[in-house]
Amino acid sequence: MDYPMRRLQINGLEMNVLIAGEGPPVLLVHGFPDTHAVWRKQIPMLVAAGYQVIAPDTRGCGESQMPSRVADYHRDLLVADLRALLDALGIERVRLVGHDWGAMQGWFFTLTHPERVERYITLSVGHPAAYGSGGLAQKLKGWYVLMFQLRGFPEWLLKAGYWWLFRRVTAFPEEFGHWRQTLTRPGRLAAGINYYRANPGVILPHAWPKARVPVCGIYSSGDRFLTEGQMRDTARHVDGPFRYERIDGANHWLQLHAPEKLNPLLLDCLR
Template sequence: MELTTAFASRRVCVNGITLNVIDEGQGEPVLLLHGFPDTHAIWRHQIPALVKAGYRVIAPDLRGCGQSDIPRSKWSYRLTNLVADVAALLDALELRQVRLVGHDWGAVISWAFVLRHPERVACYVALSVGHPTCYARAGLLQKLKGYYTLVFQLPWLPEWLLKLGNFKGLALLGGSPQEMPQWRKALSEPGRLTAGINYYRANPDLLLPVNRGDALVPVYGVWSTDDHFLVESQMTRSQRYCKRGWSYTRLDNVGHWMTVEAPEAVNALLLSYLERHVPSSTY
């Protein structure tokens, strides 16, 4: 498994920090947002396919991740700051509107961005994680699958557990031997693991079952049957909050990290959906 990617990157100042941003190709922009414990490398199979299809692909390392800056305060990782990073990134790249794709925490951020800035999103592809209201209201099984979100609220102990035995704790939690070389390399850098866990520590209110509003852009949800962290209903029930169109696909026998476990299937779904949704602005 490769530990690096050969994509062109640039440093972009946004919202008081500097992000490492992959910026490949020309054409209409597609923004890819990764989750935890990933970096932009989780998109290594999608970036070439999208570029080949004629898109400009933008894939940042989110704050605290990959080669981006690491704010030290856990409150720097509040969802409002993460959404502001995305808006500032589009401003810095002079992009009024993008096709948006998010996975895991990247999907959480993308949902929040869609709810706050619908005019900046032509369409949104949510991988694994459904509408935040549906996640919070998904019931007991989802709470059991997401037990780690409560453990992550504790100080220092989550870091110790995940690093135990050269990150064997993370290997057990993540369940993806394929991605462990990427994770171990990225999270061995001082401060990176705490930054990732701070996404959870700074946002416990996401577990509150409140109505967070409607998505006023077309949304495509993709969930995989072997996802050990998320139940299907938190994705399928998202339809009721998507007022400008909803599509859904279930990937059978695929785990949570679908972009690397089933890249050809994910690429086909992305390309088919994105080409049907033309942005309302020019670039």
């Protein structure tokens, strides 16, 4: 994936951002433990389809600046990052795509700034209200969120025994090399975990507003961390068109594990 990267001053931080192509802008927001490279199997396709792709390393991740405090990863700052990024690029409205914590960031941005979102495509993660009220099944799948609230212990545990627990939980050996290369750098693993530490309330039921833009939710049947129910229930929290799609056989990282199934769906949803 040979596209130019730019260093931009965004919301007081230096952010590493891939910008490629010309046409209607599409903002791709990655989650944990990823960087913008998690979209490497979508970016060429989107550029060829006539879109301008913006794919940042979000704060603390990849080559972007890494704040040290847990509070620096609060959802309000994550929303402000996306808004400031669009402002810096002179983009009024965007087609937004998010995955994992990037999907949660996308939800928060869509709910607070619907005027900036032309449509939202969320991978894996449903509306925050549907996720928070996902019941025991979702709480069991999301057990790691509680573990991540501890300071220092998760970082040690995930890396112990040549990352044994990390490799077992993610169960995606083809991607482990990419993750290890990034997360072994000082502070980077803690920065990724700080997204969970700074926002523990996302796992609890909460009266979030309804989305007021068209939403497409895409879920993969092999997801080890999220239930299908929280994505299906998202329909009750969207005050507008909602489309649900399921990709059978793909793991949590459906954009890497099943791009041949995701990419046509993504193009259709973007249109």
